[in-house]
Amino acid sequence: MKGCRNIADKSLISSASLKEELKKIVSEYGEVKRIYFEGPFPVVEIVNISDFLENKDIIAELARKVKKRIIVRADRNALMPKEEAQKKILEIVPAEAEVKELHFIDKIGEVFIVAKRTGHVVGKAGAVINSILKSTGWRPIPLRIPTIDSSLTRAIRRQYINRAYKRTRLRRKMSSKVYSRRMNLGKFVTLTFLGGAREVGRSCILLQTGESSILLDCGLNPSGPPFPYFNVPEFDLDTLNGIVVTHAHLDHCGALPLLYKYGYDGPIYCTESTRDLIVLILLDMYRLIGREGGYPYFSMRDITRVFDHTITIGYGEPVDISPDVKLTLYNSGHILGSSLAHLSISQGAFSLLYTGDFRFRNSRLLDRAECKFPRLDALIIESTYGGFQDNKPPLQYAEKKLIEIVKETLNNNGKVLIPALSVGRAQEVMLTIENAFESNMIKRVPVYVDGMIYEATSIHTAYPDHLSRRIKSKVLGADQPIFSPDIFTPIHRQDEREEIVKVKDECIIISPSGMLSGGPVLYYFRCLAPDPKNSVILVSYQAPGTVGRKLQRGIKKVTIPSGHEVEVECTVHNIEGFSGHADRVQLYSYATVVHPKPSKVLIVHGEEHKAEELKRGIQRLYKGRAQVLVPYNMERIRLK
Secondary structure, eight states: OOOOOOTTOTTTTOOOHHHHHHHHHHTTSSSSEEEETTTTEEEESSSSSHHHTTTTHHHHHHHHHTTSEEEEOOGGGGGHHHHHHHHHHHHHGGGOOOOEEEEEEGTTEEEEEEEOOHEEEEHGHHHHHHHHHHHHSOOOEEEOOSOOOHHHHHHHHHHHHTTTHHHHHHHHHHHHSSSOOOOOOSSSSEEEEOOOSSSSSSOOOEEEEEOEEEOOOOOOOSSSSOOOOOSOOOOOOOOOEEEEEEEEEEHHTTHHHHHHHHTSSOOOOEEEHHHHHHHHHHHHHHHHHTTTTTOOOOOOHHHHHHTEEEEEEOOOOOOEEETTTTEEEEEOSSSSEEEEEEEETTTTTTTEEOOOOOEEEEEESOOOOBBBSSSEEEEEEETTTTTTTTTOOOHHHHHHHHHHHHHHHHTTOOEEEEETTTTHHHHHHHHHHHHHHHSSOOOOOOEEEEHHHHHHHHHHHHHHSOOOOOIIIIIIOOOOOSTTTTTTTEEOOOHHHHHHHHHOOOOOESOOTTTTHHHHHHHHHHHHHTTTEEEEEEOOOOOTTHHHHHHHOSEEEETTTSEEEEEOOOOEOOOOOTTSSSOHHHHHHHHHHHSSOOOOEEEEOHHHHHHHHHHHHHHHHHHTTSSEEEOOOOTTTEOO
């Protein structure tokens, strides 16, 4: 492409110089009205969009040369009238897409295309999208319709569409967090552990360089002091460039609204599916606290701020998130949209990988975590199951065990209660049950999914490209649905729950929370536990102090958070193979095959003795070639 030299390699490039370079390049192909930034992404407005797109590969070529996602918009004066544009779009998009809705956002010249099959809206190498932009001037945004309908999912989508203009204004403002003037305060890299060190919960790490301040996760502790140590002297909301969220579990994202409540006005970076799940679990937590008579530490407005300030990026897409930090997210295999965060600092002079929570084996739902990176100097790795005894059974064994327990309980005319995390574990169990029904391994009975699980599953069906290759092939290739509505029945009301426990018919109930620390599972447990015909199957990690941990220990009389004392006469089973976390074998395997090998390893997200045991194991594995540390909360460590 003529004149398109690589302008991204200039280490000290500013927003002004980047604009000037882009203008020179783009002006060779069309008249540029203006160039500005929305968060980390350059936006180029073109006067003659049709002529500009005569070169069908120009947008991809520009992005490749600049090494950034580039947003191309037409001059608003050149937009086709909406009525004509709607007709034209429906002519261009193949009928197989099954377009259901078009939403035009006048102020930014974008049109949301809501369709059953968004692959047909995009077209091969983006051909259909480019044709729409070229023919109408409207920039198309495809949105996939979930195959499981949910009122909450629809509400999130409406909010996303209705607040599109608000988001663009915020992102223009937030671009100063990315392209702020460099301070040249030195080339150092430090980590301060605000939470999640020698504990499971409130994961939160502050990364600081000579130019930047980045927060890695921002979670709550479900069974201890709830918030990270935001009172350490190193932490300053005003200087924070951005927050990277690896996945949508409360111990990694639950404290986000608190930061916006107290004045943070910068971006959050995560995958698209993670954004939707974050909103879902924050709404659920807000409502649950209210139902239990508590006082939420945040408001609905704070949740909206989290949503509006989130900038989504795809797997493998390098994005500048501050003057000297480039972020790339990779699949971590933990839950839908979960990510390993790879941070390249000072043009690759130092690289850091933060695993968040990860799993290093394939499952029905997700592929295993990525393990090869361009460069790697330091690794921050979880240790949830890093203890010497934490060797979990294979997934195939766990699935077989689950089916055997369900089959035996149903044959005894009992009910099966499976407490499960709403995001991740519940969907793995649902796929196992769905497969068992289809294979006639167990008889078909009603399967009730309660509370947030159904909404979370709906979001899964909207993002099949974030799921395993097997599911992507089934959904995108063979056009077959997952999580069949013919099998799973949603439950939302208390009268529905009362009816389920009263009737004598066998059934399977999947309900949050996975640790029995709250949620509708406590009602089911209180009603079903005294009957020896019933079974409770624990498939999640059980934190110390939770009802689930007490059941694991075999305690026969437990007091649940509502204050009720429950006699446990039912059979309690613990199946560990469904975990979304890497066990000790997987942790060792990952440390062995990760490439390149880090010179520093920092172990977090684990009970203290497990983190220390993993440290000793990795020290033996690396034979002194890497410094291995188990940091404390509030400790600051200099990496460079």
